[in-house]
C-alpha cells in the first residue's frame with residue numbers, strides 16, 4: 139500500500155499512515171498535471187495542499203488511487219465531481235485551524251484597542267510617543283460576532299474569558315455559549331458592538347455582504363475585523379470609514395484577490411492606513427494547526443481505505459460504520475437509483491450471508507452502503523454486486 143504526500147505535509151501524517159501499514163513517499167514540492175500522471179500508478183492515497191491540481195485527466199491516469207487528502211481547508215484544487223464519478227474519496231480538514239484563527243483575532247482586538255500598529259511604527263521611525271490617548275482595555279467592551287459557527291463560537295468563549303461582553307448574529311439557529319447574547323438582526327449587533335468581527339462562511343450570497351451601509355450603522359470609533367472571506371467586505375467602504383475616523387481601527391486577513399505564491403506582490407486599498415493590521419491570510423497558519431491537519435486527514439484517508447468509512451468526505455455519501463471485524467464487511471458504491479438496496483440484500487440472502495449491520499447514505503448521483511455480515515463473507519455475494527449495472531465499486535475489509 140503506497141501513499142504519496144506532496145507539498146511538505148506535516149510529519150504527523152507520515153507517522154499515522156506508516157503506523158497503518160503504508161509505504162509513504164513524502165515530497166516537499168507540488169506536482170504538475172504531467173508529473174502526477176506519471177507518478178500515480180501504484181499509489182492508493184494522494185496527499186496534497188492548495189498548490190496541486192487534481193484534474194479529471196490525473197484521475198484517469200491513476201488506476202490504483204482510492205482517495206485524495208487535501209491537507210488544508212479548501213478543496214477547489216480537486217475536480218470533486220470527476221473524483222466522485224470514479225469512486226475516489228476526497229477528504230479535507232475543515233476544523234483543524236479553528237483555534238489558530240481565534241487566537242489571531244484575540245491578538246488583533248487587543249492590538250487595535252491599544253493602537254499597537256501605530257505605536258510600533260513610530261518606535262521603528264525613531265519617535266517616542268508615550269500617550270494613553272485612544273488606547274483602551276478590552277475588558278467590559280462589547281464584541282459583536284457575525285457568523286457563530288466553529289470559529290465564532292470559540293472566539294465567543296475566549297473573548298468572554300478576557301472580560302468582554304459578547305453578542306452575536308447568525309442567520310441559522312445557534313445556541314449561545316457562556317453568557318453571550320444572541321441578537322436577532324445584524325443592525326442590532328452593529329448598534330451595540332465596540333468591535334465587529336466577521337466569521338461567516340463563503341456561500342455565494344455573502345459576496346458584498348458588508349459594505350458602506352453596514353459601516354455607517356457601526357458605533358463611532360468602533361473597530362472592525364475580517365478573517366472570514368475577502369469577497370464578503372467592500373474594502374473601498376472600509377477605507378473611507380477609516381480615513382473619516384468613523385472606524386477607529388481594522389484588521390484584515392483575507393482579500394478578494396490574493397497573490398498565489400510566496401513573495402508575489404500584494405496590493406489593496408487598505409495599504410498605508412493608520413491603525414489597520416493587514417496579514418497575508420495567516421489566520422489558520424500555525425505549526426499546531428498543520429500538525430492537527432496532518433493527523434486529521436491521514437486518519438480520514440486510512441479509515442476510508444482500510445475500513446470503508448467515508449466520514450467527512452467532501453464528495454462521496456457519508457457513512458460511518460462501527461468497529462470492523464476483519465473479513466465480515468463489504469462496501470458497495472453505486473448509482474443512486476431505485477432498487478439497488480433490494481438487489482444488494484437479495485445477493486446476501488442468495489449467498490446465505492446474514493446481515494448484522496447496514497449503513498446507507500446517498501449524495502447526488504451516488505449511493506454508498508456498508509454491510510457487516512455475521513459470518514465471513516462468501517465470494518458469491520461480492521461477485522453478484524460487482525456484476526450489477528449500477529456498481530461503481532465493491533470492496534471488502
Ligand SMILES: NC(=O)c1ccc[n+]([C@@H]2O[C@H](COP(=O)([O-])OP(=O)(O)OC[C@H]3O[C@@H](n4cnc5c(N)ncnc54)[C@H](O)[C@@H]3O)[C@@H](O)[C@H]2O)c1
Nearest residue numbers: 285286287288289308309310337338339340365366421422
Ligand atoms: N483566515 C483564515 O485563515 C481562515 C481559516 C479558517 C477559516 N476561515 C474562514 O472563516 C469563516 C468561518 O469559518 P467556520 O469554520 O467558523 O465556518 P462555519 O461554517 O462553522 O460558520 C459560519 C457561520 O456563519 C453563518 N452565516 C453565514 N452567512 C451568514 C450571514 N450572512 N449572516 C450571519 N451569519 C451567517 C452560518 O450560519 C454559520 O453558523 C469561513 O469563511 C472560513 O472560510 C478563515
